[in-house]
Amino acid sequence: MTTVTTHRVEYEADGLTMIGHLALPAGVDRRPAVLVGPEGLGLSDVERRRADALAESGYVALAFDLHGGRCLSDPEEMLARCLPLLADPDRMRGIGLAALDVLRGEPRVDVDRIAAIGYGTGGAIAVELGRHGVDLRAIGTVNGLTVGRPGEADRIRCPVWAGVGSEDPIMPPAVRAAFTAEMQAAGVDWRFVVYGGALHAFHHPPVDHTVLPGVGHHPRHAQRAWRDVVDLLAECLPLEE
DSSP, X not given: OOOOEEEEEEEEETTEEEEEEEEEOSSSSOEEEEEEEOOTTXXXXXXXXXXXXXXXXXXXXXXXXXXXXXXXXXXXXXXXHHHHHHTOHHHHHHHHHXXXXXXXXXXXXXXXXEEEEEETHHHHHHHHHHHTTOOOSOEEEESOOOOOSTTGGGGOOSOEEEEEETTOSSSOHHHHHHHHHHHHHTTOOEEEEEETTOOBTTTSOOOSSOOOTTBOOOHHHHHHHHHHHHHHHHHHSOSOO
């Protein structure tokens, strides 16, 4: 475990000034790096802590922003922004690529060793980066499954891991089947985990505001999903090569 230094980073994307959270491990050497995408609510302390944990392990990590420094606690406001975004691959890519440029611009980052993980909307953006052909070592998405435009999954050049709750009404069996069929048809090295009894956003600790139906925390599976993500990174983005 190493001492972590964190920075607030501002950058432009989707017509907004985004405010990301950069976490750096101790030292001055170049390190593998991880892009961390948030749920549809936007960047919160949950993703900042994930980035810090990755930095403690030795990665450079950037938790990126979705809403120009805001966390959208009103479900209707969140849906009004995220649903059009999820339906627009080019906008998703724009947000992801802008954050990726920030990460690549950090002198501590080994630009040939970067992975992208994310939750909900942030996870969908991570997968969309792969469909765009970005050179990543791994992609991990929790609760964030979308089907891309025809043929674009062929551009994915790294393993893809996906996790979802079995009782998630936002990611029902038909969505899961379409996503895995797309990955299989494209010849992607993919893995899919269904966490029994878990709802949407099961990884996210309880919040003190109204949430959408079908959203809820599952402490045991939250820990398991994080371990699965860490295992993905250990396999595909080892700290020492």
